[in-house]
Amino acid sequence: MDDATPLPTVNRQVLLAQRPHGPVAPECFEHAQTPLPPLQDGQALLRVLYVSLDPTIRGWMESDTYLPAIPIGDPIRSGGVAEVIASRNDAFAVGSRYFAMTNWQEYVVADADLMGSPLPPDLDPVEALGVYGTTGITAWAGMTQVADVQEGDTVLVSGAAGGTGSVAGQIARILGAGRVVGIAGTDAKCAWITGELGFDAAVNYRTEDIDARIGELCPDGVDVFFDNVGGDTLEAALNHLALGARVVLCGAISGYNDAEPAPGPRNLMQLVVQRARMEGFLVLDYLDRFPEAALQLAVWVAEGRLRHREEVVTGGIEVAPRAFDRLFTGENMGKLVVQVWPRD
Ligand SMILES: NC(=O)c1ccc[n+]([C@@H]2O[C@H](COP(=O)([O-])OP(=O)(O)OC[C@H]3O[C@@H](n4cnc5c(N)ncnc54)[C@H](OP(=O)(O)O)[C@@H]3O)[C@@H](O)[C@H]2O)c1
Numbered sequence: 001m002d003d004a005t006p007l008p009t010v011n012r013q014v015l016l017a018q019r020p021h022g023p024v025a026p027e028c029f030e031h032a033q034t035p036l037p038p039l040q041d042g043q044a045l046l047r048v049l050y051v052s053l054d055p056t057i058r059g060w061m062e063s064d065t066y067l068p069a070i071p072i073g074d075p076i077r078s079g080g081v082a083e084v085i086a087s088r089n090d091a092f093a094v095g096s097r098y099f100a101m102t103n104w105q106e107y108v109v110a111d112a113d114l115m116g117s118p119l120p121p122d123l124d125p126v127e128a129l130g131v132y133g134t135t136g137i138t139a140w141a142g143m144t145q146v147a148d149v150q151e152g153d154t155v156l157v158s159g160a161a162g163g164t165g166s167v168a169g170q171i172a173r174i175l176g177a178g179r180v181v182g183i184a185g186t187d188a189k190c191a192w193i194t195g196e197l198g199f200d201a202a203v204n205y206r207t208e209d210i211d212a213r214i215g216e217l218c219p220d221g222v223d224v225f226f227d228n229v230g231g232d233t234l235e236a237a238l239n240h241l242a243l244g245a246r247v248v249l250c251g252a253i254s255g256y257n258d259a260e261p262a263p264g265p266r267n268l269m270q271l272v273v274q275r276a277r278m279e280g281f282l283v284l285d286y287l288d289r290f291p292e293a294a295l296q297l298a299v300w301v302a303e304g305r306l307r308h309r310e311e312v313v314t315g316g317i318e319v320a321p322r323a324f325d326r327l328f329t330g331e332n333m334g335k336l337v338v339q340v341w342p343r344d
Pocket of ligand 1: 053054056134135138159160161162163165183184186189228229249250251252254255283284327328330331332333335336
């Protein structure tokens with residue numbers, strides 16, 4: 001933005017109006033137009049280009065989890081990519097881009113303490129939120145740091161056509177898995193992961209008997225189960241663990257909209273019988289390894305061993321609440337982001 005262009009004076013935001021209890025209702029969100037005060041010395045103004053839609057936002061809206069709950073009246077917390085459009089701080093060059101907690105809004109006023117990291121100018125901002133962002137790095141962390149994939153292993157992934165699961169299954173293959181099976185919610189998703197991503201087989205959990213199908217598709221048992229879903233899916237997978245299996249708990253989206261927590265798996269004794277271990281992880285614990293992970297993912301993509309898909313919803317920040325719902329209805333395939341600017 002050159003010096004002659006007036007700076008924006010209004011910031012469209014989506015605020016947390018009330019906490020969800022059960023499915024996220026439209027009333028949980030408030031659309032606001034907040035005045036943007038003139039920039040002060042030491043500040044920079046960033047325009048948000050894209051925000052990342054992540055299931056974990058649902059938890060931040062409701063209560064304290066591994067991060068404090070979003071305060072009522074604050075913009076919805078989320079990662080995003082933003083570009084500096086005006087600067088009164090030498091540390092922020094106009095035109096430079098950052099991955100940061102941009103939240104659901106059009107502009108971020110940054111002081112010296114912007115929580116974010118600069119992005120290479122040639123990096124696609126959508127991919128910076130997808131395969132090279134926390135989503136891809138979550139798959140990297142879970143598969144390379146927790147799952148302990150061994151040559152020839154049978155690896156089962158739930159949420160396998162989502163941003164995290166689609167990358168996780170392919171990393172398992174790269175690490176030497178002998179068989180990779182995915183669980184997803186539509187035939188189109190199953191066709192995508194087996195056709196384009198190289199999964200050996202897929203289960204449509206909405207139309208097939210998931211327990212029976214895992215048994216058929218993993219005849220030697222499941223050595224690694226990378227779980228994004230929890231609930232009945234986790235219970236079904238536990239029934240088919242191989243000896244010494246590793247169950248990697250990445251998420252449990254099937255329960256995020258439950259007003260009351262569903263009962264846990266009834267078959268945890270399978271962990272005893274199969275001498276298996278079950279371990280959760282948070283990608284935040286690997287923050288210091290993000291550059292290494294992003295580089296590794298980029299190498300795999302460049303080598304043609306890792307494919308990725310990002311879905312971009314346009315229409316400005318106002319569409320974020322409706323787009324967010326797609327994560328829970330299963331309308332997204334691959335990583336879901338909202339394009340904030342340009343609006344169309
Ligand atoms: N541990 C960490 O640090 C970390 C970091 C990022 C994400 N995660 C977790 O990873 C998981 C995936 O996140 P993501 O951002 O990559 O989202 P995503 O997988 O791209 O989108 C969510 C997908 O979950 C599936 N789903 C929704 N409700 C479901 C239900 N009731 N039963 C079964 N599947 C359901 C849907 O696919 P279908 O059509 O297949 O149902 C939907 O497309 C989430 O559990 C998330 O919390 C964990």
